[in-house]
Amino acid sequence: LVALGGVSLAQAFGEFPAKVPVPANNPMTPEKIALGKQLYFDPRISLSGTESCDTCHNVASNGTDNLAHSFGVFGRVDVPRNTPTVFNAAFNTVQFWDGRANSLEAQAKGPITNPVEMGMPNGEAVVKRLQQIPGYQKEFAQVFGGKDPITFDNVAAAIATYERTLITPDSPYDRYVKGDKKALNASATAGMGLFKSMGCDTCHAGPMFDNPGTPMGTGFFQKFPLQPTNPQCASYEQKYQFMKDPGRFDVTHNPADKYYYKVPGLRNVALTAPYFHNGSVQTLPEAVRVMAACQLGKSLSDEQVKDVVAFLDSLTGKFPKETLPRLPQTPNTTILMGVPQLEKAAAQNK
Amino acid sequence: LVALGGVSLAQAFGEFPAKVPVPANNPMTPEKIALGKQLYFDPRISLSGTESCDTCHNVASNGTDNLAHSFGVFGRVDVPRNTPTVFNAAFNTVQFWDGRANSLEAQAKGPITNPVEMGMPNGEAVVKRLQQIPGYQKEFAQVFGGKDPITFDNVAAAIATYERTLITPDSPYDRYVKGDKKALNASATAGMGLFKSMGCDTCHAGPMFDNPGTPMGTGFFQKFPLQPTNPQCASYEQKYQFMKDPGRFDVTHNPADKYYYKVPGLRNVALTAPYFHNGSVQTLPEAVRVMAACQLGKSLSDEQVKDVVAFLDSLTGKFPKETLPRLPQTPNTTILMGVPQLEKAAAQNK
Ligand code: HEC
Ligand code: HEC
Ligand code: HEC
Ligand code: HEC
Ligand SMILES: [Ca+2]
Ligand SMILES: [Ca+2]
Numbered sequence: 001l002v003a004l005g006g007v008s009l010a011q012a013f014g015e016f017p018a019k020v021p022v023p024a025n026n027p028m029t030p031e032k033i034a035l036g037k038q039l040y041f042d043p044r045i046s047l048s049g050t051e052s053c054d055t056c057h058n059v060a061s062n063g064t065d066n067l068a069h070s071f072g073v074f075g076r077v078d079v080p081r082n083t084p085t086v087f088n089a090a091f092n093t094v095q096f097w098d099g100r101a102n103s104l105e106a107q108a109k110g111p112i113t114n115p116v117e118m119g120m121p122n123g124e125a126v127v128k129r130l131q132q133i134p135g136y137q138k139e140f141a142q143v144f145g146g147k148d149p150i151t152f153d154n155v156a157a158a159i160a161t162y163e164r165t166l167i168t169p170d171s172p173y174d175r176y177v178k179g180d181k182k183a184l185n186a187s188a189t190a191g192m193g194l195f196k197s198m199g200c201d202t203c204h205a206g207p208m209f210d211n212p213g214t215p216m217g218t219g220f221f222q223k224f225p226l227q228p229t230n231p232q233c234a235s236y237e238q239k240y241q242f243m244k245d246p247g248r249f250d251v252t253h254n255p256a257d258k259y260y261y262k263v264p265g266l267r268n269v270a271l272t273a274p275y276f277h278n279g280s281v282q283t284l285p286e287a288v289r290v291m292a293a294c295q296l297g298k299s300l301s302d303e304q305v306k307d308v309v310a311f312l313d314s315l316t317g318k319f320p321k322e323t324l325p326r327l328p329q330t331p332n333t334t335i336l337m338g339v340p341q342l343e344k345a346a347a348q349n350k
Numbered sequence: 351l352v353a354l355g356g357v358s359l360a361q362a363f364g365e366f367p368a369k370v371p372v373p374a375n376n377p378m379t380p381e382k383i384a385l386g387k388q389l390y391f392d393p394r395i396s397l398s399g400t401e402s403c404d405t406c407h408n409v410a411s412n413g414t415d416n417l418a419h420s421f422g423v424f425g426r427v428d429v430p431r432n433t434p435t436v437f438n439a440a441f442n443t444v445q446f447w448d449g450r451a452n453s454l455e456a457q458a459k460g461p462i463t464n465p466v467e468m469g470m471p472n473g474e475a476v477v478k479r480l481q482q483i484p485g486y487q488k489e490f491a492q493v494f495g496g497k498d499p500i501t502f503d504n505v506a507a508a509i510a511t512y513e514r515t516l517i518t519p520d521s522p523y524d525r526y527v528k529g530d531k532k533a534l535n536a537s538a539t540a541g542m543g544l545f546k547s548m549g550c551d552t553c554h555a556g557p558m559f560d561n562p563g564t565p566m567g568t569g570f571f572q573k574f575p576l577q578p579t580n581p582q583c584a585s586y587e588q589k590y591q592f593m594k595d596p597g598r599f600d601v602t603h604n605p606a607d608k609y610y611y612k613v614p615g616l617r618n619v620a621l622t623a624p625y626f627h628n629g630s631v632q633t634l635p636e637a638v639r640v641m642a643a644c645q646l647g648k649s650l651s652d653e654q655v656k657d658v659v660a661f662l663d664s665l666t667g668k669f670p671k672e673t674l675p676r677l678p679q680t681p682n683t684t685i686l687m688g689v690p691q692l693e694k695a696a697a698q699n700k
Contacts (some may be wrong), residue, residue, distance in 0.1 A: 041410050042407070044416075044525050048421055048425075049415060049416065049417055050405065050415060050417070050420070050421050055400065055405075058393070058677070059674060060391050060675055060676060061676075061677040061678050061679070062679060065393065065399060065400060065402070066399065066680075066684040066685075067392075067399055067684075067686050067687075068687055071400050071424065071425070071696075073425075074421065074425040075398075075421070075423075075424040075425020075426070075699055076425070077696050077697075077699050122443075130613070137697045163615070221470065227426050254404050266406050270681045271679050271681065273680075273682065273684040273687075274687055282683055282684060282687045282688065283682055283683045284681075284682035284683070285682065308678055309682060313681060313682070316681075319676060321673060321674075322673065322674040323671060323672065323673050323674070324409060324410045324671075324672040324673065324674055325410055326410060326411075326669060327408070327410050327411040329411070329412060329620075329621050330416075330623075331395075331620045331621060331634075331663060331666075332620050332623065332633055332634035332635065332659060333623050333632055333633045333634070334416040334623040334624050334632060334665070335416075336415075336416050336417050336418075337417075337418055337623075337624055337632045338632065342615075346427050347422075347427075349425055349427050
């Protein structure tokens with residue numbers, strides 16, 4: 001297979017998609033993107049008034065916070081899983097490690113009302129906050145129309161629309177696929193060959209390295225660790241405790257789904273340490289060793305690890321230049337005082 | 351005095367300064383501004399890895415978080431004073447409510463190593479974090495030169511330089527001063543007249559409404575409440591507990607400085623609710639009533655309050671269009687794991 005040669009091998013994975021998938025019932029418009037960006041950066045949709053989507057999924061960085069576990073609202077330390085990047089999440093066929101949301105629209109409501117993330121008691125409370133902000137009243141009306149344009153569904157639709165702009169094309173790998181042979185060095189092309197010949201691409205397939213053509217909304221799940229009895233994997237398991245979390249079983253309650261996870265895309269994976277659903281592995285070389293042992297029953301040489309990592313490094317794309325939104329204001333007052341749940345929660349935190 | 355007429359009255363306060371004051375030993379350069387912006391937005395200079403300057407001083411908003419008291423690192427609720435806006439802080443002759451820093455450079459080190467704000471143990475720990483980030487190594491060398499360009503002093507110098515770009519000229523008031531009579535309505539011009547005739551401008555003087563020409567680095571301090579025995583002020587004091595905080599006395603330990611505060615600028619004051627050093631007053635009309643009673647021993651009619659507020663609303667300037675910085679990355683690893691203080695602090699928070 002390695003004999004195929006670099007470029008055609010790369011073509012087998014495919015280059016960065018020319019278009020992001022958009023659901024028919026939530027078309028992208030410049031106004032909706034702008035509104036979604038404001039909401040994405042607005043900490044007022046969290047109970048404390050301090051936690052926005054951007055707090056954990058930092059757009060100025062790599063779309064994560066590079067912590068094993070993010071701190072939730074009021075500094076909560078019980079966020080159960082590692083925070084994935086929001087860059088290219090638009091290409092995921094399902095969202096979350098366990099695939100429990102089948103679209104960005106369905107996903108966005110999760111963290112806002114999750115007590116350990118943004119902590120709003122319910123969607124209505126979010127709507128009430130936003131209704132107090134004149135600029136949002138106007139913008140929701142312009143974007144969504146209707147009598148009561150500020151709804152929790154519309155909040156999610158706008159945020160999802162903004163997220164569809166957070167994509168990173170034009171990685172060295174993509175330039176290589178397009179024919180620029182100098183875009184990858186010898187180590188990276190060797191790593192690309194190994195990635196295919198070892199079988200990493202049976203799971204990390206396709207242009208996002210996350211599935212072999214699975215339709216949007218369905219999800220491509222695989223067991224991890226797949227080979228827990230492999231001695232090297234067993235010692236990783238002892239160290240990193242991957243199997244403390246039952247994975248997709250939490251969603252389906254089907255014992256066959258125990259330890260199954262959505263196969264994560266690998267675009268920008270060099271920037272999104274630490275690794276795996278529990279954020280237990282600090283470095284990419286170690287993550288590659290874990291994958292080889294636990295998914296393929298293989299033990300890699302240092303040289304092989306270096307090469308695979310060089311290939312994965314070549315998947316880092318170009319991040320969009322973002323302007324900061326301007327958040328609509330509440331002149332002469334603040335909506336973050338006299339909020340009973342906020343004051344109660346802050347007092348409990350003392 | 352009101353007879354002076356609108357425009358000349360406004361000229362008496364002065365229009366938005368054409369230039370921001372820059373200390374001779376920290377000249378502004380585009381590269382230093384860019385580096386300072388990255389540091390300002392970088393949560394990695396907090397112990398938890400989640401709290402940047404922007405967390406409390408939100409540049410996408412009004413330079414504050416509109417909370418009575420910000421939440422510090424790990425959700426701490428003991429940040430003692432209300433967070434002032436960072437917009438136009440470059441014009442303050444001293445920084446902090448009690449004036450304990452005499453420059454932006456001196457100020458910036460405060461929050462980073464303040465245990466209840468960003469929580470870094472000391473400047474060295476900040477330097478160690480940044481030294482692990484290759485992009486910063488390069489940029490500090492380019493901006494500051496020398497053998498060890500990453501120093502805590504240089505961090506502060508860069509952040510201060512970025513802050514000097516966060517200014518908001520061209521408010522309706524400024525357009526009025528320049529001769530555009532339609533920039534203020536009748537209520538705002540009446541309010542401007544009252545502001546002068548009542549004597550608000552004895553303290554809130556000059557183009558930033560914070561001092562009568564006090565030199566940079568010195569500070570213009572006044573007592574608040576100045577007339578605590580005025581019955582209306584006494585009832586506000588009972589409600590809002592201003593005198594729980596001894597103000598500048600904390601800095602000088604001189605009993606004569608008890609309850610003295612830096613007179614805050616009033617640019618964009620409409621957007622920076624809640625008000626006063628303890629963030630106890632939710633609305634601007636109420637803040638105006640408090641000032642009239644406690645500083646001037648005056649009781650205002652609803653109409654007068656409305657007019658003064660209309661004038662203060664006219665001090666809201668144009669906020670700069672900001673691009674998000676791109677934070678330098680640490681490929682294939684994260685610097686936020688295995689940090690003993692972080693892990694200890696997170697565990698204690700459980
Ligand atoms: C307190 C931290 C935190 C906040 C705030 C937060 N998230 Fe997340 N996000 C996470 C974590 C943790 C996960 C993974 C949870 C899981 O899979 O069980 C996640 C998952 C996601 C995913 C799925 C990505 C993937 O590859 O599966 C998307 C998309 C996302 N978040 C977007 C958002 C948006 C939009 C907001 C704001 C409305 C937001 N997040 C707020 C921590 C956070
Ligand atoms: C049988 C399926 C399968 C195979 C084969 C496989 N992976 Fe994975 N990979 C997964 C799954 C599932 C996860 C998510 C595991 C988790 O965190 O729970 C994952 C996670 C990863 C991650 C961490 C991603 C992140 O953001 O944390 C990396 C890196 C990775 N794989 C690389 C590889 C490499 C390199 C190979 C080949 C040596 C490989 N994988 C083989 C299924 C597979
Ligand atoms: C946890 C919240 C928090 C964080 C994080 C924070 N600040 Fe502040 N900031 C405050 C508070 C509260 C005050 C007022 C404290 C006082 O006066 O005693 C303040 C005061 C200031 C002032 C003085 C403004 C004035 O008008 O007197 C400036 C300037 C400032 N901060 C800039 C920064 C910078 C730069 C950073 C990051 C290096 C930062 N702040 C981080 C809360 C915060
Ligand atoms: C004797 C001096 C003095 C006079 C006169 C005075 N002020 Fe103030 N003003 C201050 C001081 C000092 C503070 C800060 C008090 C504190 O928060 O501790 C302040 C705070 C304010 C604030 C709140 C600013 C913020 O960001 O929280 C407003 C609004 C204000 N003044 C408006 C007025 C108006 C309107 C008048 C006239 C009715 C007035 N002031 C008269 C000294 C004065
Ligand atoms: Ca990660
Ligand atoms: Ca305030």
